[in-house]
Amino acid sequence: xxxxxxxxxxxxxxxxxxxxxxxxxxxxxxxxxxxxxxxxxxxxxxxxxxxxxxxxxxxxxxxxxxxxxxxxxxxxxxxxxxxxxxxxxxxxxxxxxxxxxxxxxxxxxxxxxxxxxxxxxxxxxxxxxxxxxxxxxxxxxxxxxxxxxxxxxxxxxxxxxxxxxxxxxxxxxxxxxxxxxxxxxxxxxxxxxxxxxxxxxxxxxxxxxxxxxxxxxxxx
Amino acid sequence: xxxxxxxxxxxxxxxxxxxxxxxxxxxxxxxxxxxxxxxxxxxxxxxxxxxxxxxxxxxxxxxxxxxxxxxxxxxxxxxxxxxxxxxxxxxxxxxxxxxxxxxxxxxxxxxxxxxxxxxxxxxxxxxxxxxxxxxxxxxxxxxxxxxxxxxxxxxxxxxxxxxxxxxxxxxxxxxxxxxxxxxxxxxxxxxxxxxxxxxxxxxxxxxxxxxxxxxxxxxx
Numbered sequence: 492x493x494x495x496x497x498x499x500x501x502x503x504x505x506x507x508x509x510x511x512x513x514x515x516x517x518x519x520x521x522x523x524x525x526x527x528x529x530x531x532x533x534x535x536x537x538x539x540x541x542x543x544x545x546x547x548x549x550x551x552x553x554x555x556x557x558x559x560x561x562x563x564x565x566x567x568x569x570x571x572x573x574x575x576x577x578x579x580x581x582x583x584x585x586x587x588x589x590x591x592x593x594x595x596x597x598x599x600x601x602x603x604x605x606x607x608x609x610x611x612x613x614x615x616x617x618x619x620x621x622x623x624x625x626x627x628x629x630x631x632x633x634x635x636x637x638x639x640x641x642x643x644x645x646x647x648x649x650x651x652x653x654x655x656x657x658x659x660x661x662x663x664x665x666x667x668x669x670x671x672x673x674x675x676x677x678x679x680x681x682x683x684x685x686x687x688x689x690x691x692x693x694x695x696x697x698x699x700x701x702x703x704x705x706x707x708x709x710x711x
Numbered sequence: 712x713x714x715x716x717x718x719x720x721x722x723x724x725x726x727x728x729x730x731x732x733x734x735x736x737x738x739x740x741x742x743x744x745x746x747x748x749x750x751x752x753x754x755x756x757x758x759x760x761x762x763x764x765x766x767x768x769x770x771x772x773x774x775x776x777x778x779x780x781x782x783x784x785x786x787x788x789x790x791x792x793x794x795x796x797x798x799x800x801x802x803x804x805x806x807x808x809x810x811x812x813x814x815x816x817x818x819x820x821x822x823x824x825x826x827x828x829x830x831x832x833x834x835x836x837x838x839x840x841x842x843x844x845x846x847x848x849x850x851x852x853x854x855x856x857x858x859x860x861x862x863x864x865x866x867x868x869x870x871x872x873x874x875x876x877x878x879x880x881x882x883x884x885x886x887x888x889x890x891x892x893x894x895x896x897x898x899x900x901x902x903x904x905x906x907x908x909x910x911x912x913x914x915x916x917x918x919x920x921x922x923x924x925x926x927x928x929x930x931x
Contacts, residue, residue, distance in 0.1 A: 545858040546820055558866065560808045562815030564784075569808040588780045588789040595782030599819040600766055609824070612850065618838065630832065638765040646778065 498523040499553040501543055503530045504706035505674050507602055507667040508563040509550045513706075514663045515567050517697035519574045523552065527708055530607050547608070563667075564598055567660050579660045589646070590654050593639065593661035597668045601635030605671070632672050633679050639665065640682040649684065651691050658695060666692040670703055718743040719773040721763055723750045724926035725894050727822055727887040728783040729770045733926075734883045735787050737917035739794045743772065747928055750827050767828070783887075784818055787880050799880045809866075810874045813859065813881035817888045821855030825891070852892050853899050859885065860902040869904065871911050878915060886912040890923055 498516075500523035502509040516523055528534045528549050535547045543551040544561045551559040552566045560566050571579045580587045603609075605628050613619040613627065643649045653661035669689050672678065679685075692698040703709055718736075720743035722729040736743055748754045748769050755767045763771040763779045771779040772786045780786050791799045800807045823829075825848050833839040833847065863869045873881035889909050892898065899905075912918040923929055 545861040546816055546855075547858075548820075554805075557805050558809065558868075560805075560812060562812040562819065564819070565808050565811035565815055568811055569804060572804045572807065584789060584792045585774075585777050585780075587792065588785050589778065591785035591788055592780060592782040595785055595819075596766060599782065599784070599815075599823055600768075603819055603823045604829070608854075612847075613837075616846070616850075617833075617843070623837070626836070627832075630836075634766075634828075638767075641765040648778075 496522040496524040497554070499526060499555070500524070501526050501528050501540065501549045501551045501553075501559075502706075503528055503549050504708040505671065505703050506530065506549050507671045508548065508598075510667040510670050510701050510703065511563040511598075511663050512550050512552060512566050512570075513701035514658075514666065514698050515570050515579060515660075517700050518577060518579070518658060519570060521570070521574060525707070529708070548606070564594060564660070564664075567594075567663065571660075577657070579658075579663070581654060581659065586648065586654060589648050590659045590661045593642065593653055594664040596639055596642075597635060597664040601631060602668055602671075604631040628675060629677055632668070632677050635668065636672075636679040636682055636685055640685050643684040643688065649688075652688055658692065658697070662688065662692055662698075665689070666698050670701075674703055716742040716744040717774070719746060719775070720744070721746050721748050721760065721769045721771045721773075721779075722926075723748055723769050724928040725891065725923045726750065726769050727891045728768065728818075730887040730890050730921050730923065731783040731818075731883050732770050732772060732786050732790075733921035734878075734886065734917050735790050735799060737920050738797060738799070738878065739790060741790070741794060745927070749928070768826070784814060784880070784884075787814075787883065791880075797877065799878075799883070801874060801879065806868065806874060809868050810879045810881045813862065813873055814884040816859055816862075817855060817884040821851060822888055822891075824851040848895060849897055852888070852897050855888065856892075856899040856902055856905055860905050863904040863908065869908075872908055878912065878917070882908065882912055882918075885909070886918050890921075894923055 502525040528540050534540055541547055543559045551561050553559045560569055567579055580590055610624060614624055648654050650656040652658050653665060722745040748760050754760055761767055764781045771781045773779045780789055787799055800810055830844060834844055868874050870876040872878050
């Protein structure tokens with residue numbers, strides 16, 4: 492563990508994408524100095540925040556002297572290249588593809604559908620009331636987690652974690668989505684493999700330390 | 712160019728994610744034998760299709776003897792590892808992060824919002840009429856392309872293409888989103904850098920051959 496942070500990170504306590512980066516930093520024994528961007532207060536659309544991330548989102552990872560890096564998967568790949576041990580991807584090409592595909596099911600096909608900007612649009616322009624928004628959340632969290640359960644339960648690559656017996660990018664992305672589901676009190680039934688892997692993540696210090704409830708700004 | 716296809720690919724003429732894989736294969740001089748999954752007819756939810764891709768989507772890349780690979784970015788990374796030349800990512804770590812971040816802005820933050828399953832939900836359960844769906848499409852294509860324009864216009868890494876003067880994963884993802892915008896006759900004004908890069912892609916044979924209108928199943 493370094494004592495001086497090598498990176499700066501824009502962050503929010505509840506942010507699923509920030510969670511991913513926190514876990515990766517923890518796994519690699521790296522630290523980042525966090526700059527809180529309050530998504531509930533709309534700070535992500537301030538001029539300063541948009542300069543770091545034109546999508547109006549967190550996180551951005553900043554290595555002093557370099558441009559900010561946005562997009563959680565790009566940050567995870569960057570950290571894996573910057574400090575290869577312990578690796579976030581398996582060594583073999585087909586295993587790497589499997590891990591990246593699982594990550595994509597969560598980070599591309601699931602999480603973008605339930606972000607604050609989508610909530611804002613649907614509950615204003617879209618005419619959704621609270622119940623319709625909650626049904627939307629349940630629909631897309633549920634679809635993603637159920638599809639993932641089908642893969643994990645049926646594929647030989649699954650081990651203690653999503654791929655083998657050490658955490659990879661796939662587990663980081665899965666735990667990041669489940670962390671947000673917990674904040675919003677959404678659960679999916681009938682997914683024993685996902686549940687078992689999440690229990691393994693919960694028991695891992697690198698994941699536990701990244702829990703939203705343990706971050707600066709979380710409700711007491 | 713190989714004469715015998717090394718890969719099998721589930722595909723649909725209009726699919727943005729299939730377009731990405733077609734361009735990558737073309738750039739690398741690889742071929743895949745395509746199996747058409749008609750998204751308009753719901754074939755992606757057939758038992759056979761769900762076995763290849765439990766998200767009910769295309770594409771899946773199959774190398775005989777190995778499990779299908781889903782998720783377009785995972786497939787692009789796989790192809791880049793399987794056949795490194797010409798590379799789809801720059802050599803330096805920060806450049807790779809920039810390219811992957813641009814890819815993520817398009818493939819994670821933009822495209823998943825405008826897919827057939829979202830259209831189906833919003834126009835049935837969500838109560839959207841055709842005009843509301845079109846406004847939704849314009850909102851999210853527009854947000855993604857405008858944010859990308861801001862990055863590309865302001866960052867030193869931008870060249871003839873999104874990053875330097877040869878096509879990368881970033882251009883593949885940008886062109887894939889614009890290809891779908893063209894199918895749906897949606898355009899975004901005031902994005903000269905994006906427009907210039909798309910013109911460079913259009914002039915590149917690997918991109919031109921992947922155009923939706925040139926695929927099996929496209930309307931005459």
